[in-house]
Amino acid sequence: MQAAQFAAAAGELDRLLHDRLVFTGVDGLLYWKEDDLDIQRGGEQRLTQVSGAAKSFGGRLARRRPRTQDPRPG
Numbered sequence: 001m002q003a004a005q006f007a008a009a010a011g012e013l014d015r016l017l018h019d020r021l022v023f024t025g026v027d028g029l030l031y032w033k034e035d036d037l038d039i040q041r042g043g044e045q046r047l048t049q050v051s052g053a054a055k056s057f058g059g060r061l062a063r064r065r066p067r068t069q070d071p072r073p074g
Contacts, residue, residue, distance in 0.1 A: 005047045010040040 004012035014037055021033040039045045 002050060008040045008043065008046060010037050013037060013040060 001013075001016055003009075004016060014033075017033050017036070019033060021036070023031055023036075025031050
């Protein structure tokens with residue numbers, strides 16, 4: 001998983017991440033798997049380090065608008 005994150009390998013992350021993934025971004029907004037994959041594909045985020053027991057991630061994230069509706073089926 002970390003290797004795919006560091007490489008920004010969207011195809012591999014698509015395979016590894018659960019289709020119903022939802023997470024809270026550093027901005028406090030909710031994001032879905034497709035949001036993460038879009039960011040990886042677009043080169044808007046680059047993971048540069050992983051540190052600490054809680055696995056806090058360092059890197060840069062371009063500001064983008066989150067989806068207003070859950071894109072997941074069902």
